[in-house]
Amino acid sequence: MSGSAIVMMIVGIIVIWGGLAASIWNAVKVTKQNK
Amino acid sequence: MEGREQWGTRAGFILAAVGSAVGLGNIWRFPYVAYDNGGGAFFIPYLFALLTAGIPLLIMEFTIGHKYRGSAPLSYARMHKKAEWIGWWQVAIAFVISTYYSVIIAWAMAYTYFSVNLQWGGDSGGFLMEKYLQRVDIVNGAAIGSVGSIVPGVFIPLVLVWIIALGILFKGVKEGIERANRIFIPALLIMFLMIVIRALTLEGAALGLEAFFKPDWGKIASPGVWVAAYGQIFFSLSIAFAIMITYSSYLPKKADINNNAFIAAFSNSSVELLAGFGVFAALGFMAKQANIPIEEVATAGIGLAFVVFPEILNSFPGFNGLFGILFFGSLVFAGLTSLISIVETFIAAVQDKFNVSRTKAVILGGGLSALVSILYATQGGLFFLDAVDYFINNFGVALAGLVSVVTVAWFLKYLKPFQDHANQISDLRTGSWWRFCLGVVTPAVLGYMFVLNLVDNLTNNYEDYPTSFLIYSGWGVVVATIIIGFILASLKWGAKGLDGTGNSDNKGVDE
Numbered sequence: 001m002s003g004s005a006i007v008m009m010i011v012g013i014i015v016i017w018g019g020l021a022a023s024i025w026n027a028v029k030v031t032k033q034n035k
Numbered sequence: 036m037e038g039r040e041q042w043g044t045r046a047g048f049i050l051a052a053v054g055s056a057v058g059l060g061n062i063w064r065f066p067y068v069a070y071d072n073g074g075g076a077f078f079i080p081y082l083f084a085l086l087t088a089g090i091p092l093l094i095m096e097f098t099i100g101h102k103y104r105g106s107a108p109l110s111y112a113r114m115h116k117k118a119e120w121i122g123w124w125q126v127a128i129a130f131v132i133s134t135y136y137s138v139i140i141a142w143a144m145a146y147t148y149f150s151v152n153l154q155w156g157g158d159s160g161g162f163l164m165e166k167y168l169q170r171v172d173i174v175n176g177a178a179i180g181s182v183g184s185i186v187p188g189v190f191i192p193l194v195l196v197w198i199i200a201l202g203i204l205f206k207g208v209k210e211g212i213e214r215a216n217r218i219f220i221p222a223l224l225i226m227f228l229m230i231v232i233r234a235l236t237l238e239g240a241a242l243g244l245e246a247f248f249k250p251d252w253g254k255i256a257s258p259g260v261w262v263a264a265y266g267q268i269f270f271s272l273s274i275a276f277a278i279m280i281t282y283s284s285y286l287p288k289k290a291d292i293n294n295n296a297f298i299a300a301f302s303n304s305s306v307e308l309l310a311g312f313g314v315f316a317a318l319g320f321m322a323k324q325a326n327i328p329i330e331e332v333a334t335a336g337i338g339l340a341f342v343v344f345p346e347i348l349n350s351f352p353g354f355n356g357l358f359g360i361l362f363f364g365s366l367v368f369a370g371l372t373s374l375i376s377i378v379e380t381f382i383a384a385v386q387d388k389f390n391v392s393r394t395k396a397v398i399l400g401g402g403l404s405a406l407v408s409i410l411y412a413t414q415g416g417l418f419f420l421d422a423v424d425y426f427i428n429n430f431g432v433a434l435a436g437l438v439s440v441v442t443v444a445w446f447l448k449y450l451k452p453f454q455d456h457a458n459q460i461s462d463l464r465t466g467s468w469w470r471f472c473l474g475v476v477t478p479a480v481l482g483y484m485f486v487l488n489l490v491d492n493l494t495n496n497y498e499d500y501p502t503s504f505l506i507y508s509g510w511g512v513v514v515a516t517i518i519i520g521f522i523l524a525s526l527k528w529g530a531k532g533l534d535g536t537g538n539s540d541n542k543g544v545d546e
Contacts (some may be wrong), residue, residue, distance in 0.1 A: 001245045002249060005075060008074070015082060016304045016308050020301035024298055
């Protein structure tokens with residue numbers, strides 16, 4: 001794979017899967033705080 | 036007063052919303068759209084569309100359902116009596132989609148069975164069109180628009196699909212939809228992950244991933260790429276055909292609407308990205324085996340799932356049948372969770388409007404949809420399915436989305452009250468960007484998309500189908516959904532009236 005393809009793959013993973021992880025983490029954090 | 040049903044847990048609602056959004060399009064549409072519109076560079080317009088249209092629209096629909104606590108027609112009627120028809124229009128669109136979507140799941144179910152001994156043989160295209168679908172123009176030499184006879188190989192799994200879907204819906208929101216999604220979504224993810232991992236270890240996978248991720252920055256300047264990005268986000272999130280309004284109407288009073296929208300939207304995109312890995316790694320393997328460039332095997336939709344994938348499975352180094360079962364089984368699970376959400380929109384609407392029990396609403400709404408779906412299980416069904424799917428999405432869903440957002444943002448000017456409602460109960464708060472996205476960006480992009488599609492379809496017949504065929508199976512269906520919307524909105528509400536249905540004092544749980 002070329003360098004530019006690898007960079008875009010990593011960017012996609014970080015933003016999309018990272019976005020999901022961050023929003024789930026936020027939900028868990030708030031639920032724990034409210035308990 | 037009988038209380039409105041509620042989700043058992045927050046996770047239950049999120050899984051159901053994700054189950055609705057994650058459908059066949061995530062697996063067979065996104066990878067090709069991304070590849071065809073700049074590869075890795077497509078992520079820029081795609082993420083921009085997600086943040087400026089997808090998530091804002093999802094928050095708006097969650098807020099409408101939660102605030103007015105009703106099916107789409109009841110929610111719009113409570114918002115403004117003259118807006119009720121929009122809810123019915125969206126429900127009519129959902130009804131049309133359910134009639135053909137169930138048939139595609141039936142195909143996937145049949146192919147799961149065919150996978151056991153790779154029944155499609157060496158010519159997967161010929162098997163699909165002649166032996167399996169028994170296409171009316173090939174087998175009978177009849178014209179497009181002819182129905183032919185019922186195809187048993189499609190009809191039998193179709194009956195099974197409806198038994199499963201309606202069986203789940205009979206059980207209700209918590210015991211039926213929520214429980215089914217708790218099983219189907221993890222099962223789908225595990226099965227799909229197994230395929231992706233195997234695909235990534237195949238010879239030639241890197242070739243496919245190179246094609247999928249290599250950025251073509253020149254394409255970003257093209258308006259068509261941005262329209263494709265907004266279209267992908269819009270059509271894959273189950274927006275504008277009553278689903279998210281209906282599902283959020285079952286939320287408890289205290290629910291983090293904004294964060295739920297972020298989780299649902301990012302989950303949907305995460306599955307799309309995963310599908311990109313799996314599909315293009317497999318296509319890279321196929322290209323390497325056949326010693327041909329990737330552009331010759333890259334495709335989308337029915338062709339990708341039922342023609343190209345069987346060919347890939349034929350040349351798999353081992354466990355061909357098992358991976359076929361996993362792939363088509365994934366399509367069945369992804370499709371079923373979406374079909375359930377689509378059918379729930381008109382079950383909830385019938386219950387609210389006519390004050391009937393869930394059982395009666397399932398029999399009436401689901402039964403009618405099941406009956407109509409038989410049309411697509413005939414030898415001529417593929418052409419009807421293709422035309423109805425294209426027109427109902429491009430002129431039904433897209434226009435209904437445009438009309439609903441313009442009505443809320445411009446005519447009723449309800450964006451601020453909706454934002455206040457969502458922010459009041461959400462930990463994650465939206466700012467003025469949310470109102471700007473819905474008041475300016477989304478109407479502009481949807482309007483532009485709609486005009487482009489309209490001009491294109493008025494000058495060229497879709498797939499060169501005969502005009503008469505497109506009038507009754509394309510344009511006619513789109514117009515019929517609008518007329519049905521107005522007719523149903525003109526009927527009087529059941530004994531409980533507008534204010535008496537759907538509300539519950541039960542605060543429920545949100546954890």
